[in-house]
Amino acid sequence: MARAVTNRRKALNTLVAWSVGLLIFFPILWTILTSFKTEAQAINDPPLFLFFDWTLENYAVVQERSDYMRFLWNSVIIAGGSTVIGIIIAVPAAWSMAFVPSKRTKDILLWMLSTKMLPAVGVLYPIYLLFIELGLLDTRIGLTIVLMLINLPIIVWMLYTYFKEIPGEILEAARMDGAALKEEILYILTPMAVPGIASTLLLNIILAWNEAFWTLNLTAAKAAPLTAFIASYSSPEGLFYAKLSAASTMAIAPILILGWFSQKQLVRGLTFGAVK
Amino acid sequence: MGQITLNQITKNFGDVQVIPPLDLRIDDGEFVVFVGPSGCGKSTLLRLIAGLEDVTSGDITIDGRNATEVPPAKRGLAMVFQSYALYPHMSVRKNIAFPLRMAGLDKEAQNAKVDAAAKVLNLTDYLDRRPGQLSGGQRQRVAIGRAIVREPAAFLFDEPLSNLDAALRVNMRLEISELHQTLKTTMIYVTHDQVEAMTMADKIVVLQAGLIEQVGSPLDLYHAPRNKFVAGFIGSPKMNFLTGQYASGYDATTIGIRPEHIAVSSSEGAWSGRVGVSEHLGSDTFLYVDIDGVDEPITVRSTGEIGVRHGDNVYLTPDASKIHRFDKQDLRIP
Amino acid sequence: MATQHSRSAARIMMAPAVVLLLGWMLIPLTMTLYFSFKKFLPLRGGDLGWVGFDNYVRFVSSSAFWPSVQTTLIIVGGVLLITVMLGVLLAILLDQPLWGQGIVRILVIAPFFVMPTVSALVWKNMFMDPVNGLFAHLWKFFGAQPVEWLSDAPLFSIILIVSWQWLPFATLILLTAIQSLDSEQLEASEMDGAPPLARFGFIILPHLSRAITIVVLIQTIFLLAVFAEIFVTTQGSFGTRTLTYLIFQRVLESQNVGLGSAGGVYAIILANIVAIFLMRIVGKNLDS
Numbered sequence: 001m002a003r004a005v006t007n008r009r010k011a012l013n014t015l016v017a018w019s020v021g022l023l024i025f026f027p028i029l030w031t032i033l034t035s036f037k038t039e040a041q042a043i044n045d046p047p048l049f050l051f052f053d054w055t056l057e058n059y060a061v062v063q064e065r066s067d068y069m070r071f072l073w074n075s076v077i078i079a080g081g082s083t084v085i086g087i088i089i090a091v092p093a094a095w096s097m098a099f100v101p102s103k104r105t106k107d108i109l110l111w112m113l114s115t116k117m118l119p120a121v122g123v124l125y126p127i128y129l130l131f132i133e134l135g136l137l138d139t140r141i142g143l144t145i146v147l148m149l150i151n152l153p154i155i156v157w158m159l160y161t162y163f164k165e166i167p168g169e170i171l172e173a174a175r176m177d178g179a180a181l182k183e184e185i186l187y188i189l190t191p192m193a194v195p196g197i198a199s200t201l202l203l204n205i206i207l208a209w210n211e212a213f214w215t216l217n218l219t220a221a222k223a224a225p226l227t228a229f230i231a232s233y234s235s236p237e238g239l240f241y242a243k244l245s246a247a248s249t250m251a252i253a254p255i256l257i258l259g260w261f262s263q264k265q266l267v268r269g270l271t272f273g274a275v276k
Numbered sequence: 277m278g279q280i281t282l283n284q285i286t287k288n289f290g291d292v293q294v295i296p297p298l299d300l301r302i303d304d305g306e307f308v309v310f311v312g313p314s315g316c317g318k319s320t321l322l323r324l325i326a327g328l329e330d331v332t333s334g335d336i337t338i339d340g341r342n343a344t345e346v347p348p349a350k351r352g353l354a355m356v357f358q359s360y361a362l363y364p365h366m367s368v369r370k371n372i373a374f375p376l377r378m379a380g381l382d383k384e385a386q387n388a389k390v391d392a393a394a395k396v397l398n399l400t401d402y403l404d405r406r407p408g409q410l411s412g413g414q415r416q417r418v419a420i421g422r423a424i425v426r427e428p429a430a431f432l433f434d435e436p437l438s439n440l441d442a443a444l445r446v447n448m449r450l451e452i453s454e455l456h457q458t459l460k461t462t463m464i465y466v467t468h469d470q471v472e473a474m475t476m477a478d479k480i481v482v483l484q485a486g487l488i489e490q491v492g493s494p495l496d497l498y499h500a501p502r503n504k505f506v507a508g509f510i511g512s513p514k515m516n517f518l519t520g521q522y523a524s525g526y527d528a529t530t531i532g533i534r535p536e537h538i539a540v541s542s543s544e545g546a547w548s549g550r551v552g553v554s555e556h557l558g559s560d561t562f563l564y565v566d567i568d569g570v571d572e573p574i575t576v577r578s579t580g581e582i583g584v585r586h587g588d589n590v591y592l593t594p595d596a597s598k599i600h601r602f603d604k605q606d607l608r609i610p
Numbered sequence: 611m612a613t614q615h616s617r618s619a620a621r622i623m624m625a626p627a628v629v630l631l632l633g634w635m636l637i638p639l640t641m642t643l644y645f646s647f648k649k650f651l652p653l654r655g656g657d658l659g660w661v662g663f664d665n666y667v668r669f670v671s672s673s674a675f676w677p678s679v680q681t682t683l684i685i686v687g688g689v690l691l692i693t694v695m696l697g698v699l700l701a702i703l704l705d706q707p708l709w710g711q712g713i714v715r716i717l718v719i720a721p722f723f724v725m726p727t728v729s730a731l732v733w734k735n736m737f738m739d740p741v742n743g744l745f746a747h748l749w750k751f752f753g754a755q756p757v758e759w760l761s762d763a764p765l766f767s768i769i770l771i772v773s774w775q776w777l778p779f780a781t782l783i784l785l786t787a788i789q790s791l792d793s794e795q796l797e798a799s800e801m802d803g804a805p806p807l808a809r810f811g812f813i814i815l816p817h818l819s820r821a822i823t824i825v826v827l828i829q830t831i832f833l834l835a836v837f838a839e840i841f842v843t844t845q846g847s848f849g850t851r852t853l854t855y856l857i858f859q860r861v862l863e864s865q866n867v868g869l870g871s872a873g874g875v876y877a878i879i880l881a882n883i884v885a886i887f888l889m890r891i892v893g894k895n896l897d898s
Contacts, residue, residue, distance in 0.1 A: 009707075010706075010707050010708055010709065011709075013703070013706040013707065013708040014708040014709045014710065016703060017703050017704060017706070017708050017711075017714045018708075018710065018714055020700065020703065020714075020718070021713075021714040021715075021717035021718050022717060024717060024718050024720075024721060024774070024777065024778075025717040025718070025720050025721075027721070027729070027732055027733065027736075027737065027774070028720055028721065028724065030732075030736060030744070031728075031732050031736070034736065042742075043742040045742075045747055045750075046747060046751070047744060047747055089626050089627050089630065090627055092623030092624070092626070092627075093623060093624045093626070093627035093628070095620075095623060096619075096620035096621070096623045096624045097620075097624065099616075099620075100616050100617055100619075100620035102617065102620075106893065108624070108628065110889050110892065110893050112627070112628075112631055113889060113892065114882075114885055114889060115631050115634060115635045117831050117881055117882070117884075117885040117888075118635065118639070118878060118881065119834060119835050119854065119874070119877045119878055119880075119881045120835060120837075121835065121837070121854045121857045121858055121861075121874060121877055122639075122642055122857070122874035122875065122877045122878040122881075123638035123639060123641075123642055123874065124857070124858065124861050124862065124870075124874070125641075125642070125645060125861045125862075125867050125870060125871060125874075126637070126638035126639075126641035126642055126645070127638055128861075128862070129641070130637075130638070130641075149630060149631070149634040152627060152630065152631060152634075153631065156627055167359055167361065169357040169358070169359050169361040170359075170361045170362075170363060170364075172326075172328050172348075172355075172357070172361065173355065173357055173361035173362075173363075173422075174363075174374070175328070175347075175348050175349060176326060176328075176348050176349060176353070176354065176355045176375075177349065177374050177375035177378055177422065177426070178349035178350075178375055178378035178379055179349070179374075179378050180349075181616070181619060183378060187374075188363055191365040192363075192364065192365055206723060209725065210723070210724075210725040210726065212725060212726040212727050212837065212838035213835065213837045213838065216727075216837070216838060216841060217858075217862065226725065227725050227726070227727045227838070228727075230725065230727040230728050230731060230842075231727045231731075231838070231841065231842050233731055233842075234731060234734075234841075234842040234843070240735075241735060241736055241742065244731060244732070244735060244736075245732075245736070248728040248731070248732060251725060251728055252723065252724050252725060252728055255723045255724075255725070256720060256723050256724075258723075259719070259720070259722070259723035260716050260719075263715070263716075263719060263782065266719075266722075266782060267782055267783050267786045270779065270783075270828065271783060271824050271828065347615070
């Protein structure tokens, strides 16, 4: 039961919450605003909020000077590819653990989780060396594989918790109705699991898109995704706030939009089902 | 046809034996109810027959054919689950047609059968809806519809009414009984509710801890329970049990007397006691009477209204011909 | 469900994920262990033979080790303190009835979706820059001397940036936990005469304790590995060199792989200590 509160109380809540919300969101808002300023306006004293000459020039310059689209495309391929491959591998595994649990299922799940907790820096050199040996350094395929592997435990876990919610009786009913394993997965399980799979997809694209250890350490110019491209702004040349803002805005916009769709799943995915 | 024989079947979960060696014969066209307290193995037994669980040892024969190793879909049985197990993403029509689709029937034949089943079950108007848009009773009928269209050798029901409210439960009970009259197909029905068992069954199988306590018609079990467990489980309200001085007079360790077989009088009778709670239902009156030397109050059922209230002294007289006597092993002495 | 047939099918379907993760774990781990016992300088002579536990001893006794441990602890501890405390407050605030709740929630969560390199650079340049940053403008407006954030208060700055990124995570999880609190419990305690602060202390906080533990454990694992934020701001200077960053420098910058690998083993052990606690909680949750 939601408590009825007075409108005055609610107005006060609203005021406080909105102030805090806007304060937290402000750096993002400021970045977006700055991306539409000229470089001179970007460092104007006092700072300009809304009353400046709005321009799209920075976006054009970023694309022109550094071939922004290439980095964006790398991000799309790497984040999307690693997630899709991860899900293809994880669906059967999660299916088995959810519907044919054995004594070892719990151990396997926890072990998978433990691989996620391996600190990346601890295995940095071996991976680096293997990448050189296998010719994977600075390739999209190499990074796709690594990101797929580091997110695979989360994908398996998320799918597992979603599959667990599908009542076993429904699958048994399908079996009684004459569905073979293939048909059971095709006609019953998959359609019922679509929302769960979609959420898993969404969250893992976000995680892969923002991953900033392997993407920084295993790429140079060729396969660098946006995380690495943005990092190149850490050594400034002249006036660059507006251009940095434009590049940043483009890099975070798609994920902000995806992220808003996946708020609920975020909790489940990141706490391994421990908080629902 | 739907004749099912269980021959010395057992089931272990890990080291725990939930079904000790068990034999049972179910004849074609019978309505058999497995009844027992929760955890007695009745659902497991049903799932063994369905093929959803492997038997640990023993054989299951269906219509003379050994079905022990046959996968569930090939046994020719249909099952109605406790949760109905409807496919939430399919319309009612598709739900009912699913087994036919799996069997490879063409669209027209599927539709004809679905329409026929829908007509029997009053679902014609709901065929295009999703399960989520239906009431509990309607979902139940869809689940039954999905079972009917397969024309199975036997229907298996796993506590199908336990998710319905009381009024609907009585309705569905009648519908299932009528369905059995119409189809004359073997039905195996699992419930923990002895009223369902008594009202629906041709044959009741009472189970406890995986063991069959007794098999018989409802009235057999009512009149001649094999032991104290069956006597206490079948019948509502429960049979009263008395020990010590009350039993020794009848040459037994324990005697049992059903509430409806005790007469009440305010002046004279075999046992005297004091009325605790009295429930006046109009058609019946239930009294809970405390008598000396017995821990549990004795339940008495009288027809009609009687003017007894809390705290009154009353005399109870059991109908001697209806007294059940039990020996030290809790077996009924005939 | 569990028939023999489905069980063997299950094993086959699980195999790819298990084998891949096993390889992903064992191969690099074995290599790290192998290198950690070697003097291995790829650019200065390559493999110079076995050295026993030399690297382990040298890593710990180097002058950079203890400061890096201290830095790591300050950053992890600072961020945890800020995110959990503000997270509880924010979660309670967002749980109150208010207009535009959905939008406020989105505003609060947004920083989590910003890639680490972007947030670090935006904070570094547009807020903390001593000349053109917003903070500098703000300080000047009040007549104060602008602060050189990243060199004068480097740890505070990094804690601020990382906390901004992780506050949404803490808030979101704690909010989910608060919403699962049965409101009748609060009403009962209100009827029992508990004032708001007591209700918070006796009902809400205990209810949140599990969620807080999970937030602390998961964040700790991620915070121990904070990298990009330091990489693009201070590059480990001004006393911001964490254990992770120190290992990174040993391995890739000075190419002392043996020494770095020994450091890596320490980092793995450290992460595992935290992980064990987390896995216990998650594991318990699996049973229920």
